[in-house]
Structures are given as structure tokens and as C-alpha cells.
Amino acid sequence: MPSDLRPLGWDEEWAAAFASYAAAGLLPARVGRVDRGRLEVHLRPSETVHAVAHLEAGAAVEDQPAVGDWVAVDPRSDGAVVTGVLPRRTLIVRSSAGRRSEGQAMAANVDTVLIAVPLEREARLAQLERFLTVGWESGARPVVVLTKSDVVDHDEIDVALLRAREAAPGVQVLAVSAETRTGTDALRSAIGATTAVVGQSGAGKSTLVNALAGAEVMATQATRQDGKGRHTTTARELIPLPSGGVLIDTPGLRGIGVHDASDGVAQSFSDIEALAEECRFRDCTHETEPGCAVTAAIDDGALTRRRLDSYRKQLREVEWAGRRNAADARAAHAKRWAEQTAHGKGHGRGVH
Numbered sequence: 385m386p387s388d389l390r391p392l393g394w395d396e397e398w399a400a401a402f403a404s405y406a407a408a409g410l411l412p413a414r415v416g417r418v419d420r421g422r423l424e425v426h427l428r429p430s431e432t433v434h435a436v437a438h439l440e441a442g443a444a445v446e447d448q449p450a451v452g453d454w455v456a457v458d459p460r461s462d463g464a465v466v467t468g469v470l471p472r473r474t475l476i477v478r479s480s481a482g483r484r485s486e487g488q489a490m491a492a493n494v495d496t497v498l499i500a501v502p503l504e505r506e507a508r509l510a511q512l513e514r515f516l517t518v519g520w521e522s523g524a525r526p527v528v529v530l531t532k533s534d535v536v537d538h539d540e541i542d543v544a545l546l547r548a549r550e551a552a553p554g555v556q557v558l559a560v561s562a563e564t565r566t567g568t569d570a571l572r573s574a575i576g577a578t579t580a581v582v583g584q585s586g587a588g589k590s591t592l593v594n595a596l597a598g599a600e601v602m603a604t605q606a607t608r609q610d611g612k613g614r615h616t617t618t619a620r621e622l623i624p625l626p627s628g629g630v631l632i633d634t635p636g637l638r639g640i641g642v643h644d645a646s647d648g649v650a651q652s653f654s655d656i657e658a659l660a661e662e663c664r665f666r667d668c669t670h671e672t673e674p675g676c677a678v679t680a681a682i683d684d685g686a687l688t689r690r691r692l693d694s695y696r697k698q699l700r701e702v703e704w705a706g707r708r709n710a711a712d713a714r715a716a717h718a719k720r721w722a723e724q725t726a727h728g729k730g731h732g733r734g735v736h
């Protein structure tokens with residue numbers, strides 16, 4: 385097992401999954417960057433090579449290598465070729481705008497999703513709940529990081545922690561200052577082998593990444609030209625950490641939405657879904673029905689109206705995305721049918 389891949393998150397399980405590729409003489413590598421079909425893959429932590437993917441025909445958009453994927457590389461003289469992608473442990477997907485239900489793989493094999501929420505602004509809890517849904521949906525563990533704790537006083541931090549915990553039941557919530565490094569040790573011990581950072585613009589993500597990565601972000605620059613069309617470059621999107629593990633910070637992750645994340649919504653709002661189980665009517669809308677456990681929880685203060693509204697909004701969004709996907713699928717089917725019919729007519733005219 386190539387032990388120098390360990391800092392990138394390689395472990396016994398990955399090695400086992402790779403066994404048949406290894407037997408075929410292929411090398412394991414981790415995808416550090418994807419740019420329109422061009423890949424940069426890490427064969428070693430601090431060094432990447434360019435590669436192209438040659439996967440089996442019929443591979444879906446989602447099956448294409450994404451940042452964080454472990455891949456099998458065939459190191460040919462005219463450039464590295466990715467011939468296989470190991471089954472993913474987790475996947476952050478973005479449904480591509482205007483496209484059919486196919487999602488775009490944004491980041492693979494993320495263990496921990498750090499959701500950065502800036503303390504200097506009034507917390508937008510509904511937005512936090514959306515990032516939580518994206519995190520849960522991917523299969524990773526979300527962690528909420530209240531950033532810039534140096535700009536507010538202790539009481540404000542306490543209130544913010546309470547509010548964030550209300551919006552993120554069962555999720556670890558930390559307050560951190562990248563400026564004074566308060567809380568960064570606790571953050572380091574809260575993250576897994578592969579960590580992605582999400583959050584609104586200005587939330588302090590880049591600053592957080594730099595604080596966690598230390599000088600390492602800058603130190604990955606290395607150049608080697610061996611005349612065989614291979615050279616190394618900096619892959620800033622997969623950042624090896626001095627303490628081990630990697631950070632994933634791809635631009636596309638930053639503005640990700642809820643879309644088709646129905647499981648994620650259920651996990652983000654597990655408290656409301658558990659309450660709804662107790663409603664007298666199975667199809668309770670939690671509006672005016674008698675015996676509604678959800679409105680009862682609002683009445684006795686266990687649940688906020690704000691959170692119920694946020695839950696409903698996410699449900700509507702998921703439902704809307706589902707309907708749009710179904711409509712797109714129908715339109716695509718109709719188009720194919722029309723093309724086939726036109727094709728058939730053409731033949732008909734040719735014959736007669």
C-alpha cells in the first residue's frame with residue numbers, strides 16, 4: 385500500500401477497494417481539481433499531474449471524476465489516464481441548472497462539511513439550515529463553525545451558539561476566531577480526514593482554510609518538466625493539512641443549493657419529522673388540525689415558527705426541483721420521439 389498517500393486520506397479500506405486495479409498495474413491517485421474534463425490528480429500529497437478520464441461508455445455525469453475522488457491512473461508516456469473511479473463514500477451533488485435530473489458531482493469522499501456562519505452579522509438561520517441539508521444529503525457529517533468570534537462579546541457568542549444549536553439539532557457547533565486562533569484547536573479535532581468548507585460569501589471560509597492549513601497552502605508549489613507532457617502544478621482545491629487529512633475548497637461548492645435533497649431535508653429537520661409522527665392525522669399539514677404535535681411544540685416553545693417555515697420552504701424547493709426534473713424528462717422524451725418520427729418520415733419519402 386502506497387503509504388505516502390495516507391496524508392491524502394488513503395486507508396486500508398481504499399486499498400482493499402483498489403486491489404483489482406493494483407493487480408492490473410494501475411496507480412491510485414486523488415483528484416485535486418477538475419476543469420472541463422481536464423483533471424489534476426495527486427499521486428503524492430504535494431504534487432499533481434495532469435490526467436484525462438477514459439471511463440466506460442455510458443458513464444453518467446455523476447460518475448465522472450470529481451474533486452476528492454480516488455481514481456485508478458494509467459501512467460502512460462503521453463499523459464496520465466484515469467480508467468476507474470473507486471466507489472464513493474459520500475458525494476456532494478449540485479443539480480446542474482436547466483439540465484435533467486442528472487446532478488453534477490462537486491466533491492467526493494468528504495467526511496466533514498464545515499458550515500461557516502459569520503458572527504458579526506445577524507445569523508441567517510434558514511441559510512444555515514440549507515447548508516445543513518446539503519451536508520446531510522451528501523452523507524458527510526456537518527459541523528457548524530461560528531466564525532470571527534473576536535468581533536463580538538461573550539454574551540453574543542453564547543446567544544449565537546444557542547440559536548445555531550436550535551437550527552442544527554445533533555450537530556456540533558463551535559465558535560472560532562481565525563484572527564486570534566481561539567477555538568481552532570477544537571476545530572482541528574472536530575474535522576475528519578477530508579473536510580469541505582461551505583458558507584455564504586464573506587463568512588470567513590478562506591481565512592478558516594488558511595488558518596487550518598498554515599503555511600502548507602503556499603508550500604505545495606512545485607514544478608517539474610520531464611519532457612513527457614507531465615508537469616506538476618498547485619492544486620489549491622484539495623489542500624493537504626500539516627496535521628494530516630485534506631481540505632476541499634472548490635469554487636462550485638460555495639453557492640450550493642438544496643435542490644433534490646429530500647433525505648437531507650429529513651435529517652436537517654429530524655426534530656420536526658419526529659414530532660409529525662405524533663400528529664393525530666398521518667397527512668397532517670400542521671396548520672389547524674386537532675391533535676397536531678408540531679403546532680403543540682410551537683405553542684409550548686419547544687419549536688420556533690421560524691424553523692417550521694424554513695422546513696416547509698425547503699420541502700417546497702425539493703418538490704419543485706422534482707417536478708422540474710420530471711417535466712424536463714418528459715420534454716426530452718417527446719423530443720426524442722419527434723426526432724425518431726421525423727427520421728422515419730424521411731426514410732418513407734426516400735422509398736416512395
Ligand SMILES: Nc1nc2c(ncn2[C@@H]2O[C@H](COP(=O)(O)OP(=O)(O)OP(=O)(O)O)[C@@H](O)[C@H]2O)c(=O)[nH]1
Pocket residue numbers: 500531532533534535560561562563564583584585586587588589590591592638
Ligand atoms: N476579525 C476577524 N475577521 C475575519 C476572521 N475571519 C475572516 N475575517 C474577515 O472576514 C472577511 C471575509 O473573509 P473571507 O475568508 O474572505 O470569507 P469567504 O467566506 O472566503 O468569502 P468568499 O470568498 O466571498 O466566499 C475578510 O475581510 C476577513 O479578513 C476572523 O476570525 N476575525
Ligand SMILES: [Zn+2]
Pocket residue numbers: 660663664668669670671673675676677678679
Ligand atoms: Zn401536525
